[in-house]
Amino acid sequence: MNIVRPKTFLTYIIPTFDGKAKVILKCFPQQKWETVGVSYDKGGIELHRNNVWLIIPKSDFENNWKVVE
Numbered sequence: 001m002n003i004v005r006p007k008t009f010l011t012y013i014i015p016t017f018d019g020k021a022k023v024i025l026k027c028f029p030q031q032k033w034e035t036v037g038v039s040y041d042k043g044g045i046e047l048h049r050n051n052v053w054l055i056i057p058k059s060d061f062e063n064n065w066k067v068v069e
Helices: 058-064
Strands: 003-006 010-015 022-027 033-039 044-049 052-057 065-067
Touching: 033 052, 044 058, 052 058, 058 065
Parallel strands: none
Antiparallel strands: 003 033, 003 065, 010 022, 033 044, 044 052
């Protein structure tokens, strides 16, 4: 498990299952996230912070995130 941070301010907009609402997740460079692992079946990297789990594409992770610990 690695500790990672966004290189810059990032915003992820995720629609709910029924499509009637959306969740906006704001990631700031000072926030520390943990990489939980690679999610091959979902094609991305799993990140965790507090009670939030996020799966992002590997290319997004490589371009917008950095390992700090």
